[in-house]
Amino acid sequence: MRLTLHVWRQASASKPGRMERYDAPDVNEDMSFLEMLDVLNEKLIAEHKEPIAFEHDCREGICGSCGFMINGMAHGPQRGTTVCQLHMRHFKDGDVLYLEPWRATAFPVLKDLVVDRGAFDRIVASGGYVSVRTGSAPDGNAIPVPKESADRAMDAAACIACGACVAACPNASAALFTGAKISHLSHLPQGQAERSRRALRMVRQLSIEEFGSCTNIGECEAACPKSIRLEVIATMNRDHLKASFATRGESQSAAGE
Amino acid sequence: MQLDSKIPTGPIEQAWERAKFDMKLVNPANKRKFNIIVVGSGLAGGSAAASLGELGYNVKCFCFQDSPRRAHSIAAQGGINAAKNYQNDGDSIYRLFYDTVKGGDFRAREYNVYRLAQVSVNIIDQCVAQGVPFAREYGGALANRSFGGAQVSRTFYARGQTGQQLLLGAYQALEAQVDSGRVKMITRTEMLDLVIVNGRARGIVTRDLVTGKIETHAADAVVLATGGYGNVFYLSTNAKGSNCTAIWRAHKRGAAFANPCFTQIHPTCIPVSGEYQSKLTLMSESLRNDGRIWVPKQAGDKRSPRDIPEAERDYYLERRYPSFGNLVPRDVASRAAKAVCDEGRGVGETGLGVYLDFAESIQRLGRHAIEERYGNLFEMYNRITGEDPYTVPMRIYPAIHYTMGGLWVDYQLMSTIPGMFVLGEANFSDHGANRLGASALMQGLSDGYFVIPYTLGNYLASTKLEKVDTSAPEFAAAVAEVNDRVSRLLSIKGNRTVASFHRELGKIIWDYCGMARNAEGLTKAIGRVQELREEFWKNLNVPGSGEDMNQQLEGAGRVADFLELGELMCRDALQRKESCGGHFREEYQTEEGEALRDDENYQYAAAWEYAGENAEPILHKEPLEFHYVHPAQRSYK
Numbered sequence: 001m002r003l004t005l006h007v008w009r010q011a012s013a014s015k016p017g018r019m020e021r022y023d024a025p026d027v028n029e030d031m032s033f034l035e036m037l038d039v040l041n042e043k044l045i046a047e048h049k050e051p052i053a054f055e056h057d058c059r060e061g062i063c064g065s066c067g068f069m070i071n072g073m074a075h076g077p078q079r080g081t082t083v084c085q086l087h088m089r090h091f092k093d094g095d096v097l098y099l100e101p102w103r104a105t106a107f108p109v110l111k112d113l114v115v116d117r118g119a120f121d122r123i124v125a126s127g128g129y130v131s132v133r134t135g136s137a138p139d140g141n142a143i144p145v146p147k148e149s150a151d152r153a154m155d156a157a158a159c160i161a162c163g164a165c166v167a168a169c170p171n172a173s174a175a176l177f178t179g180a181k182i183s184h185l186s187h188l189p190q191g192q193a194e195r196s197r198r199a200l201r202m203v204r205q206l207s208i209e210e211f212g213s214c215t216n217i218g219e220c221e222a223a224c225p226k227s228i229r230l231e232v233i234a235t236m237n238r239d240h241l242k243a244s245f246a247t248r249g250e251s252q253s254a255a256g257e
Numbered sequence: 258m259q260l261d262s263k264i265p266t267g268p269i270e271q272a273w274e275r276a277k278f279d280m281k282l283v284n285p286a287n288k289r290k291f292n293i294i295v296v297g298s299g300l301a302g303g304s305a306a307a308s309l310g311e312l313g314y315n316v317k318c319f320c321f322q323d324s325p326r327r328a329h330s331i332a333a334q335g336g337i338n339a340a341k342n343y344q345n346d347g348d349s350i351y352r353l354f355y356d357t358v359k360g361g362d363f364r365a366r367e368y369n370v371y372r373l374a375q376v377s378v379n380i381i382d383q384c385v386a387q388g389v390p391f392a393r394e395y396g397g398a399l400a401n402r403s404f405g406g407a408q409v410s411r412t413f414y415a416r417g418q419t420g421q422q423l424l425l426g427a428y429q430a431l432e433a434q435v436d437s438g439r440v441k442m443i444t445r446t447e448m449l450d451l452v453i454v455n456g457r458a459r460g461i462v463t464r465d466l467v468t469g470k471i472e473t474h475a476a477d478a479v480v481l482a483t484g485g486y487g488n489v490f491y492l493s494t495n496a497k498g499s500n501c502t503a504i505w506r507a508h509k510r511g512a513a514f515a516n517p518c519f520t521q522i523h524p525t526c527i528p529v530s531g532e533y534q535s536k537l538t539l540m541s542e543s544l545r546n547d548g549r550i551w552v553p554k555q556a557g558d559k560r561s562p563r564d565i566p567e568a569e570r571d572y573y574l575e576r577r578y579p580s581f582g583n584l585v586p587r588d589v590a591s592r593a594a595k596a597v598c599d600e601g602r603g604v605g606e607t608g609l610g611v612y613l614d615f616a617e618s619i620q621r622l623g624r625h626a627i628e629e630r631y632g633n634l635f636e637m638y639n640r641i642t643g644e645d646p647y648t649v650p651m652r653i654y655p656a657i658h659y660t661m662g663g664l665w666v667d668y669q670l671m672s673t674i675p676g677m678f679v680l681g682e683a684n685f686s687d688h689g690a691n692r693l694g695a696s697a698l699m700q701g702l703s704d705g706y707f708v709i710p711y712t713l714g715n716y717l718a719s720t721k722l723e724k725v726d727t728s729a730p731e732f733a734a735a736v737a738e739v740n741d742r743v744s745r746l747l748s749i750k751g752n753r754t755v756a757s758f759h760r761e762l763g764k765i766i767w768d769y770c771g772m773a774r775n776a777e778g779l780t781k782a783i784g785r786v787q788e789l790r791e792e793f794w795k796n797l798n799v800p801g802s803g804e805d806m807n808q809q810l811e812g813a814g815r816v817a818d819f820l821e822l823g824e825l826m827c828r829d830a831l832q833r834k835e836s837c838g839g840h841f842r843e844e845y846q847t848e849e850g851e852a853l854r855d856d857e858n859y860q861y862a863a864a865w866e867y868a869g870e871n872a873e874p875i876l877h878k879e880p881l882e883f884h885y886v887h888p889a890q891r892s893y894k
Contacts, residue, residue, distance in 0.1 A: 011805070012805055012806070028531060028533060030530045030531060030643075031531070031533050032535070032641075034535065035533045035534070035535050038533065038535055038756070039533055042754055042756060042757075045754050045798060045800055045809065046754070046798075048798075048800065049800070050800055050801055051800065051808070051809060053806055053808055055323065056497060057322060057327055057329070057496040057497055057498045058327075058329065058331065058332045058496040058497075059496070059497060059535060059536045059538075060332055060538050060539075060637065061637065061640075062331055062332050062418065062421055063322075063327045063329070063331050063332065063496060064324075064326070064327060064331075065322060065323065065327050078640075080636075081640060085637065085640045085641070086640075087640065087641065087643070089643055110467055110806060111467075111805070111806045114806065116323070117323055117324065118323070118324070118444070120324065121324050121325070121326075121432060121435075121442070121444075124428070124429060124432045125432035125433070125435045125436040126436065128429055128432065129387070129388075129429035129430060129432060129433045130386065130387050130388045130429070131433060132383070132386040132387055132430075133311060134304075134307070134308040134311060134383060134430075134706050134707075134710065135379060135383070135706070135707065136386075137379075137382040137383045137385065137386035138382065138386070139382055140341070140381040140382045140384075140385040140391075140399055141341075141343060141398050141399055143385075144393075144396065144397025144398060145393050145397050146393070146395075146397050147393045147394065147395050147397070150390050150391065150392065150393040151390075151393075153388070153390040154390040154392075154415055154416060154422075157390050157415075157422060157425065158418065158421075160421075161324065161326060184388065184390065185388050187390075188388050188390065190385070190386055190387070190388045191388050
């Protein structure tokens with residue numbers, strides 16, 4: 001099949017960008033979307049043009065490196081799929097595709113389709129963990145965890161931090177990402193001791209990073225390649241609200257300051 | 258070069274405890290005075306950086322990805338072994354030790370493997386406490402499944418995403434240390450050289466992948482945890498960015514490279530579909546618990562799998578290895594798949610594939626049970642191939658997956674360069690000539706959480722280190738070399754892309770140093786790799802400059818190193834005139850086509866010393882001793 005691509009080209013964070021048009025004349029339907037771009041890049045290099053920069057690593061949909069907008073949809077049209085796992089059989093001859101990087105204040109563009117998602121690491125660093133000294137843990141079976149709790153924790157823990165939720169959200173909110181981590185640890189007995197502190201600190205970090213607020217639109221859930229459910233946001237809000245009341249007047253110390 | 262493996266003596270059961278007691282300690286107040294560099298943020302590097310930070314050391318951790326959570330450990334699917342014996346099925350530390358030594362075809366050190374089996378139980382405890390959502394039974398206890406090469410169920414898992422969840426545990430511990438200020442995480446940065454001052458590793462040279470800036474970092478010790486070199490084959494299950502540059506640069510600075518030809522071919526990957534293919538995708542070995550592998554009995558049988566009656570199918574693993582069946586170790590399963598395809602009985606368009614069929618399990622356990630165990634894997638298969646594995650058998654074929662070889666380390670995980678430690682897949686230590694499934698995650702975390710915190714302290718406490726900072730002339734010299742290399746790559750301006758060289762190299766290594774090897778082919782491969790390397794430096798085309806983000810330039814540097822390592826792999830395979838584990842020399846096999854070891858002449862680890870450009874590398878041998886598991890021909894019949 002033959003495709004026409006319009007791709008966002010931007011040399012670096014400080015330079016202005018623009019859309020550029022490319023032809024992809026021989027696209028095989030068994031290719032992944034990124035393989036289609038590989039072939040296009042090989043062509044550009046042969047023509048002594050600069051190839052399109054895009055982020056990718058595992059190409060199995062698990063590392064979370066890849067992701068950009070295809071015709072306004074994060075990771076493209078197939079539900080529950082990262083762009084590296086999106087295959088060209090979902091497109092048809094003559095399609096015109098617009099590729100753009102994630103758009104969010106908290107995700108500055110570094111080059112072409114590559115953005116800086118460092119804010120996600122800082123959100124996790126603010127409280128998305130269980131403090132446990134190496135080597136000091138009790139036996140793995142010492143605390144039984146009901147299968148249902150483990151399953152729900154795992155559902156939330158499946159997040160790959162690709163950033164599609166932020167890109168899909170009209171407010172550029174990172175509530176789904178943050179809620180997923182809070183929900184993962186809240187469902188496990190190991191996560192209880194730091195539950196309040198975690199919610200307070202992670203939610204505070206969200207606004208420090210200039211992510212927008214969640215207004216329950218739900219685009220994030222639709223765009224999430226791991227099908228993380230909106231209910232993680234409810235868990236986050238509940239934990240945050242509870243922690244805020246429980247520590248009213250002392251929220252500074254509860255947040256570990 | 259002297260190889261002192263520092264293997265303890267005395268009873269193996271207490272060896273690690275004794276070694277720990279004999280190690281010198283760094284006073285808690287002094288730890289923050291030591292600067293440690295950790296390169297790599299996967300299971301080994303991430304857990305090491307987190308644990309060292311927690312102990313109070315001043316740690317800088319580097320990764321080339323945009324976040325430490327993207328390290329390739331994240332893609333491990335099936336599980337992690339531990340000798341917990343929660344299933345009451347006869348497992349023990351000794352049995353895990355025994356299985357691993359035997360699984361590695363008697364080419365690993367007994368004392369290292371025993372330590373690995375011992376700390377395996379602590380790893381599970383640690384990860385559970387961090388909130389890793391392992392699969393559970395209804396009663397709340399941890400669930401297990403079986404993996405290849407074992408007759409007990411000792412594999413812990415988190416759906417088909419065990420690597421992801423273990424890595425996120427380590428990543429979260431790492432980020433907690435970043436928050437506390439004890440670890441500085443430096444992302445999108447690639448190590449391009451190691452700096453040695455007065456014979457000790459004292460720093461690294463890096464390139465910032467966003468700005469292109471070449472930078473230097475000084476430290477009291479350097480820890481490399483940069484993963485394996487499977488991407489030398491171009492098509493592998495490794496992430497696209499996985500590379501050998503850090504370990505290869507260190508090798509050229511004096512670190513011995515051990516057993517480079519020991520590479521693992523994983524039997525269950527999705528077959529190649531076309532020239533544009535950029536990587537291969539693994540289907541977890543855990544699928545072999547419930548899937549049955551078969552091909553038609555008749556060569557050239559092109560009927561659809563559902564039209565081939567039971568009597569005309571050959572479940573060749575169950576037939577050849579009745580006691581382990583579909584769960585034979587990876588090297589055995591891969592070779593068996595190759596054998597049936599060579600006979601013309603392979604399936605799919607290319608004839609390079611075998612069926613992995615779940616029809617019987619679905620009938621026996623119900624679709625729901627299979628969905629719960631492997632749902633995400635089936636989905637992935639469906640996404641890639643467009644076929645539904647619930648109704649049509651999967652097609653699978655072996656692919657490169659893991660490298661047992663790596664930088665030589667002693668029992669303390671220190672390389673032949675004092676002050677440089679190597680962890681995880683980047684070292685050569687524990688898996689011998691074949692790694693058992695679910696043991697890579699175990700080794701990465703063992704090295705990072707439970708070994709390096711002790712052995713690094715011992716090194717620092719027992720070594721007099723002079724003050725060194727980046728103003729030392731050795732740093733300037735290394736930077737000059739790095740700059741020179743970068744500008745050389747950019748100035749060739751030839752006609753071939755990085756990918757075209759990489760693909761050609763991969764094909765040479767796969768054809769001659771892949772699943773089956775012979776002296777003639779290996780000799781030919783060495784010549785062809787040399788020619789290709791020469792062409793690379795004359796005809797490469799890297800667009801753009803070195804002063805900003807340039808993915809082609811990154812790739813070019815990595816492929817240049819693969820072009821050197823590839824030759825060493827062939828040399829190693831050529832010198833090892835025996836078959837063992839994943840190293841199968843066609844000249845050395847039993848009448849039934851199984852690997853034929855030569856313990857009298859080859860019971861050693863081959864450690865290669867770099868001798869300079871265009872000089873033949875020097876082979877050193879570390880003899881292996883077996884006091885507990887008696888070397889015998891591995892039998893899975």
